Amino acid sequence: MEVLSLLGNGMLLSLQPLNILMILLGVTMGLFIGAMPGLGSVNGVAILLPVTFLVPPGSAIIFLAAIYYGAMYGGAVSSITLGIPGASTAVATTFDGRPLALQGRASLALVTAALASFVGGTVANILFTLFAPLLASVALSFGPPEIFALMLLAFATFVGLGGDDIPKTILSICLGLVLGAVGFDQISGAPRLVLFEYNGFLQGIGFLVLAIGVYGIGEMLWTIDQTRGEVTATTPKMTLKGMASDTKEATKRGWKGSMIGSFLGFFVGILPAAGATPGSLMSYGVAKMVSRNPKEFGKGSIDGVAAPEAANNSASTGSMLPMLTLGIPGSPTTAILLGGMVIWGLVPGPRLFVDEEEFVWGLIGSFYISNVAAVLINLAFIPVFIWMLRMPFTILAPVIFVLSIVGGYAAMRDIFDLWLMIGFGFGAFFLRKFDYPLAPAVLAIVLGPIAEPTLRQSLLLSSGDPSIFFTRPIAGPITIAALILIFLPAFNLIRRKLGNKKKPA
Amino acid sequence: MRVGEIVTAGFLALFSIYLMWKSTELPIGYIAGTGPGGGAWPFWLSFIMLISCLAIAFNWWRGTSPPSQSDEPVLDSHGWRSLIFVGGGIIGFVALVSIISMYGAIAVFLFYYTWFLGRHSLVLSLSMAIISPIALFFFFEGAMRITMPSGLPFTDPVFNFLYDIIY
Numbered sequence: 235m236e237v238l239s240l241l242g243n244g245m246l247l248s249l250q251p252l253n254i255l256m257i258l259l260g261v262t263m264g265l266f267i268g269a270m271p272g273l274g275s276v277n278g279v280a281i282l283l284p285v286t287f288l289v290p291p292g293s294a295i296i297f298l299a300a301i302y303y304g305a306m307y308g309g310a311v312s313s314i315t316l317g318i319p320g321a322s323t324a325v326a327t328t329f330d331g332r333p334l335a336l337q338g339r340a341s342l343a344l345v346t347a348a349l350a351s352f353v354g355g356t357v358a359n360i361l362f363t364l365f366a367p368l369l370a371s372v373a374l375s376f377g378p379p380e381i382f383a384l385m386l387l388a389f390a391t392f393v394g395l396g397g398d399d400i401p402k403t404i405l406s407i408c409l410g411l412v413l414g415a416v417g418f419d420q421i422s423g424a425p426r427l428v429l430f431e432y433n434g435f436l437q438g439i440g441f442l443v444l445a446i447g448v449y450g451i452g453e454m455l456w457t458i459d460q461t462r463g464e465v466t467a468t469t470p471k472m473t474l475k476g477m478a479s480d481t482k483e484a485t486k487r488g489w490k491g492s493m494i495g496s497f498l499g500f501f502v503g504i505l506p507a508a509g510a511t512p513g514s515l516m517s518y519g520v521a522k523m524v525s526r527n528p529k530e531f532g533k534g535s536i537d538g539v540a541a542p543e544a545a546n547n548s549a550s551t552g553s554m555l556p557m558l559t560l561g562i563p564g565s566p567t568t569a570i571l572l573g574g575m576v577i578w579g580l581v582p583g584p585r586l587f588v589d590e591e592e593f594v595w596g597l598i599g600s601f602y603i604s605n606v607a608a609v610l611i612n613l614a615f616i617p618v619f620i621w622m623l624r625m626p627f628t629i630l631a632p633v634i635f636v637l638s639i640v641g642g643y644a645a646m647r648d649i650f651d652l653w654l655m656i657g658f659g660f661g662a663f664f665l666r667k668f669d670y671p672l673a674p675a676v677l678a679i680v681l682g683p684i685a686e687p688t689l690r691q692s693l694l695l696s697s698g699d700p701s702i703f704f705t706r707p708i709a710g711p712i713t714i715a716a717l718i719l720i721f722l723p724a725f726n727l728i729r730r731k732l733g734n735k736k737k738p739a
Numbered sequence: 740m741r742v743g744e745i746v747t748a749g750f751l752a753l754f755s756i757y758l759m760w761k762s763t764e765l766p767i768g769y770i771a772g773t774g775p776g777g778g779a780w781p782f783w784l785s786f787i788m789l790i791s792c793l794a795i796a797f798n799w800w801r802g803t804s805p806p807s808q809s810d811e812p813v814l815d816s817h818g819w820r821s822l823i824f825v826g827g828g829i830i831g832f833v834a835l836v837s838i839i840s841m842y843g844a845i846a847v848f849l850f851y852y853t854w855f856l857g858r859h860s861l862v863l864s865l866s867m868a869i870i871s872p873i874a875l876f877f878f879f880e881g882a883m884r885i886t887m888p889s890g891l892p893f894t895d896p897v898f899n900f901l902y903d904i905i906y
Contacts, residue, residue: 399804401794408788412758412781419765419777426777427761458825459818628857632849635829644885652833667813668744668806686780694774
């Protein structure tokens, strides 16, 4: 009851006129920043941090949290309408959002993304309100072996359950992991895999370079080749009746993905160094795993849009939990928020809930208000996003190429990365011709920099004994589940062969 | 497609061997007290890539993958033409960034695509080529404070004029 009373006070605080204005401004700005390829919540929060010194700290953090929320909603927009992930957190949304848009069902995909984001945000807010201190201690019990096991599970969902060619899927995962290892060895600091001795590789290969290359440039070259430049499917209409029908369909067919994304996303979000990107990718994998129609994934599945979108919103709230309760940021954006709080004279950590009760509950109350504001503003802007798709393809295509190049540069600030992006785009185009799945490579380049150090730290802890992944109470079951999924295709193959032998000729 | 698939697998196998070789620049075994060497992770991953390539080649030989059963060309004449014109346009776009600035390159690329490839009217093509870079300039440089490449010094007068508006 005490929690509800504190939450009530927090909501009243966040409903003050200045705070409401901050929420509306923050959500709208975040929505458009998130919708720009290459820009995500981290850019929005970092750029607008100095602006917040004009208002009291309570209103300032509410403004920044609202930007964070808006950007999470906005990331889906370019993933669905243009096929370019607005940010790393929205990559998984591209897998099914773009095919839906190409089928002329962009409005359904956008409505699904908005509603799933709302569900994810709401579930995360409730979990946050009720279990903040408890969950923070659970997150702390995740050491390197547990986090590596979780990463293994994420890769396993792609190997064991994809309908794709298994050797090609494994190759795609390994390629992404190796590309993620280019640059410097994270532990010794020595240069590693400086390909063809070209110094540009010393800074590593950014995730967005691969993602925009594959999904921006590669996808457009593929579309132009397949449709002969005459794309006619993307002419959706947006009416109130149509939106109501989309809402009904999204609710009916996307609830399972939303639920998976909401809980899994929140849990991954609270783990230090994980965040919304792994959360959304893993939720996509799990939604595919439990789906009755896994083959529909990648071709326009509603659950395939709902799961990552619910997850990235849920994880963004979740990542605030270790920041507020322990002073450990769960994502780059919360690291900037943490910096802002320190500048405002607040000390994140276990004492924050006691010493700055009004501030903390005002912020939590604003999460609820921001979530409602974000879904309403997002739904109101869907006709504008749909209008973009009604442009002739010969105008839309160069716009997408321009946004890919500009977005890629804005994120990485290096011309070399633009050349790499083009290389990945052409590479992705040809690999797709030969049925190589590219989503696992994108997943791997994101998770690789988390997986490698945790593997090495785990083996160091156990003096090189890999049984550490099986003997610990949390890591053990996760590792076993991952191995079962990895070997599932082999089991299925043997079962099919045995079944064929038993059949009479 | 059949030839293309085995050529691609062969290329990826060679790339895997190259990556394995590059990985050995750092230790690939377990070092007591410090854990696995810096080259271990990429080395063993590249090794798995090589094994996957062999499996792909085996499937190709058995003719189980769809591309290995197809006699269609990887790209027909239209495919090659659009790849050259569109892909070449993108390469030209990035090449121009260091010369005439990001915004100048956007203008040239948009005009090339809409007028030459898209066959749109001159008025529409020119409007897009002029308005889009200006809008992007004010968004990135003005609102987001992200500086894009400004090209060679001859573009300075234009940028000075635009920066005077922002600051």
